Amino acid sequence: MVGPSWFFGFxxxxxxxxxxxxxxxxxxxxxxxxxxxxxxxLYLNLSFVLIGAGLLIDGLSSLIVLLARAHREFLYxxxxxxxxxxxxxxxxxxxxxxxxxxxxxxxxxxTEVLAAVPVMFFERNAVTELILIFLLVYxxxxxxxxxxxxxxxxxxxxxxxxxxLSVAHVFFLIFTVAPLFYPFAQITQLFGFxxxxxxxxxxxxxx
Amino acid sequence: MIPDTQVPAAKPAAKYRSQLRIYVxxxxxxxRENNEAKPTRILYxxxxxxxxxxxxxEELQSLGVIQETGIDDKVYSLTQxxxxxxxxxxxxxxxxSAFGFKx
Numbered sequence: 001m002v003g004p005s006w007f008f009g010f011x012x013x014x015x016x017x018x019x020x021x022x023x024x025x026x027x028x029x030x031x032x033x034x035x036x037x038x039x040x041x042l043y044l045n046l047s048f049v050l051i052g053a054g055l056l057i058d059g060l061s062s063l064i065v066l067l068a069r070a071h072r073e074f075l076y077x078x079x080x081x082x083x084x085x086x087x088x089x090x091x092x093x094x095x096x097x098x099x100x101x102x103x104x105x106x107x108x109x110x111t112e113v114l115a116a117v118p119v120m121f122f123e124r125n126a127v128t129e130l131i132l133i134f135l136l137v138y139x140x141x142x143x144x145x146x147x148x149x150x151x152x153x154x155x156x157x158x159x160x161x162x163x164x165l166s167v168a169h170v171f172f173l174i175f176t177v178a179p180l181f182y183p184f185a186q187i188t189q190l191f192g193f194x195x196x197x198x199x200x201x202x203x204x205x206x207x
Numbered sequence: 208m209i210p211d212t213q214v215p216a217a218k219p220a221a222k223y224r225s226q227l228r229i230y231v232x233x234x235x236x237x238x239r240e241n242n243e244a245k246p247t248r249i250l251y252x253x254x255x256x257x258x259x260x261x262x263x264x265e266e267l268q269s270l271g272v273i274q275e276t277g278i279d280d281k282v283y284s285l286t287q288x289x290x291x292x293x294x295x296x297x298x299x300x301x302x303x304s305a306f307g308f309k310x
Contacts, residue, residue: 028302032299032303032310035296035310036299036303037227038308040303040308041303041308044306044308099308100307103308103309142307143307145307146305146306154301154302154305155305155306155307157305158306200302203298203301203302204298
């Protein structure tokens with residue numbers, strides 16, 4: 001993803017920070033899975049590994065293009081990085097939606113269809129950004145419901161994180177017609193990951 | 208931390224979870240009782256039958272997470288390993304709960 005030229009290094013830096021946080025969340029989810037053998041936590045782990053990998057690849061490809069800006073032949077890396085990041089997120093959020101559907105006892109036909117969406121539209125690039133927003137909004141609603149039940153800070157932080165990521169992807173969508181929105185999208189995305197970091201720090205603080 | 212090998216892999220996940228949950232509930236009761244809980248307290252606190260209480264107390268002792276400390280009466284307390292396990296479990300439970308997942 002290109003964005004305004006003045007924002008070039010910052011975008012990559014934000015993606016690297018988000019990558020580190022995503023991997024930290026994945027690690028915590030893996031620890032939780034090993035202890036409980038709860039499958040939904042394995043999905044959470046895989047999901048954040050994919051999100052982290054996508055962000056790292058996108059950040060690296062943007063950085064390579066930035067460092068080798070004199071060589072136009074490297075420009076195609078923008079597309080490669082973005083595509084990999086995009087599909088990694090698609091599968092990751094699809095997995096998270098599946099995890100929420102999986103743990104819900106009363107499955108409805110609608111939610112079953114919802115879980116299958118990323119598979120059905122996997123190759124439709126024209127609508128993929130909208131599908132990401134759709135998946136993220138679904139996850140944000142689920143985490144919002146969880147917050148409304150538990151009313152604690154950790155669940156609020158997770159809800160805030162997914163709400164921010166949803167808004168970030170709306171900005172990414174608008175960016176395709178208004179380049180000014182790219183920095184807003186990156187900043188909102190980073191904010192979402194920072195909320196997840198705050199939750200991790202709270203969970204791991206000494207008793 | 209209770210090693211993975213203590214619970215046979217062949218058991219269905221739901222059964223494993225319920226067993227882990229019972230272990231943790233029993234250990235929470237002991238911790239709540241200032242780390243000195245009589246069997247009756249654990250029985251009521253963790254909502255168990257007498258047979259299951261005896262079975263699980265033996266299992267927890269063999270795992271090294273609780274110990275019998277009473278001289279005249281039977282009293283159970285958490286070991287260092289048990290306290291560490293419970294602290295780890297609390298973190299994991301808090302993390303999963305933040306996402307709305309149950310353990």
